[in-house]
Amino acid sequence: MLSLPIEVEEIRKKARKFALENFKDDIAMKYDTEEKFPFELWKKAFSEGLINFSNPWVMLVTLEEFCRVDPSLGIATLIPTFGSEILMLFGNDEQKKKYLEPVLKGERISGVAITEPVAGSDVAGIQTKLEKDQSGNWILNGQKIFISNGTIADHLYVLARSSQPPSFEKRHHGLTLVIVEKKMKGFSSSQLKGKLGVRATNTAELRFENVVIPPENIIGEIGKGFYYIMVFFNISRVYVATQAIGLAQGVLDELLDYLVTAKKESNPIADYESSLFLLAEIATRIEAARSLTYKAADLVFKFTPDPILTSMAKYYASEVANFAAEKSLEFIGNDAMISKLERFYRDAKIMEIWEGATEIEKLVISRMLIKNRMEKNEQ
Ligand SMILES: Cc1cc2nc3c(=O)[nH]c(=O)nc-3n(C[C@H](O)[C@H](O)[C@H](O)COP(=O)(O)OP(=O)(O)OC[C@H]3O[C@@H](n4cnc5c(N)ncnc54)[C@H](O)[C@@H]3O)c2cc1C
Known part of the structure; x- marks a missing residue:
């Protein structure tokens, strides 16, 4: 590693x-x-x-x-x-000074709003509209759901459709990222409660009703938002993989404590083959997930990301987290149901969903492997 x-x-x-x-x-x-x-x-x-x-x-x-x-x-x-890398990579100096710096100093909160009732994995399917008015401003209308920091963010990076795509296959064209401030007229948000896990995080539904976006709040170039978000996902997926290895390690800590206590109390469960196999399996998977995640992160942090490795890390580490939490909960049984493990089990699920569900990560891996092989064959 x-x-x-x-x-x-x-x-x-x-x-x-x-x-x-x-x-x-x-x-x-x-x-x-x-x-x-x-x-x-x-x-x-x-x-x-x-x-x-x-x-x-x-x-x-x-x-x-x-x-x-x-x-x-x-x-x-x-x-x-959340979302700071978007401005670091694609924001201009004024945007960095006004929006990024206060976030990096811990004075303000940001967020990223992509998901809509009709479009989650299918980012290019979003329907929030951005239209230019006669004065040169842009008008934003639409709705976003399941947005982290939605009611507490001072500003959000919002993806919207600014022009119709030339064809269905080219729907990723014509999407633009804009900065929406909480105080802008026509913006509203309401917190979603009752989530399965990560309940200390704030999640909200957002509405934009004729929100006036000045041209200085457009991030990068008009119509390039989809590409910016895909670059951002290459970074944020490494952090989701990290959440997952942290969670899995926490589960391993609990399982080890349980078995050590059982051993001290001469409880035979500590020596059962099934206990030892489970411990070995979880510990091995965590090491593999950590190696993969650090390798992907190293490339991302050196500005040479490998999307295949990033997606592998996100897919595998989140699977390991869920495996570790589920199997440990099953193994420990009753006691685990009202312990820390119960929360870990609920918190693990989101890691297989946000920033690209597992199926999407698998599609990225497979499509890129095939594309790379085809390009190699053509050389
Ligand atoms: C707590 C929480 C916080 C969130 N925070 C944010 C946030 O800050 N910003 C934001 O924009 N979004 C956020 N999301 C939304 C999250 O990113 C989406 O839920 C996620 O992208 C999946 O979208 P979806 O739920 O619409 O599922 P869908 O896209 O409808 O997918 C449903 C199922 O179908 C599968 N699937 C979809 N397409 C394919 C395909 N082509 N081939 C095979 N299988 C497929 C998926 O893998 C999944 O299993 C958050 C969600 C939650 C729950």
Whole structure:
């Protein structure tokens, strides 16, 4: 496995200490039950230097260690910067100063709004409309659902259709990314409650009714939004894979504690072959998922992403997280049903869905493998 620089490993230790102190079980349960966003934990993590975009490995190991202790609080604490890479890569200097800098300083919250009632995996199928008016402004109309930070974000990066595509096959043409501020007239949002997991994160439905978007709030070039989002997914998928390895490691911690206690109490379950096989299987899968994720992350952070590896990492790590949580819950039985594992089991599911569902990751992998082989054959 890729070994990380010593200063990153120091951050990992700091992040673990922070999570153990601040995400204690009673606190995690409270946020889970109340479906409340942890503003104070987000501020605290910033003040301790754990949210720091100047080194993406800092973000990665912090996310991993946070999710190991509590995935819901771990994700919620770090998600206020969601979408920052979009402005880092495609925003202009004014946009970076006005919107990105306050987010990176922990003063404001951002979000990314793509999904609609009619379009989730099918990003190109979105129907939110962006039309130019006579004064040179753009008018936004439409609806988004399941948007993280939706009611707490100060601004959101919203994908909308700005022109009709030339054909069905070219629907990814004519999509544009715009910055929508919470205070803009015609924008409204309402929180969705009752989610299966990650209940400390804020999720909302958004509405845009004739929202006036000034030209300076267009990100990059008109009509290029789909490409920008695909580049962003190549980064964000590595972070979802990281959430998953953190969660799986947290499950392994629980399972190990359970078996060590059983061994001390001379409970024969600790020596059952099935117990030992399960432990070995989960530990091996986590190591494999971590190696894959770090390899994909290393390429992304060096600006040479490999979408095949990124999709493999996201697909495999999220599968490992769900496997570990489900099998450990089944194995421990009754006690697990009212323990931390119950929350981990619920929190794991989203990792197979957001930023590209498992089937979509598999399609990316297979299509790119075939494309690469065809190109090679043509040479
Ligand atoms: C808690 C939460 C937070 C979220 N946060 C955000 C956010 O911040 N911003 C945002 O834009 N979205 C967000 N989402 C939405 C999320 O990204 C979508 O749910 C996801 O993209 C899947 O879309 P969908 O639910 O419409 O499923 P669908 O696209 O309808 O897919 C349903 C099923 O069909 C499969 N499928 C779809 N297409 C194909 C195909 N071509 N071939 C084979 N199988 C296929 C999928 O894999 C899936 O299993 C969030 C969702 C949740 C639950």
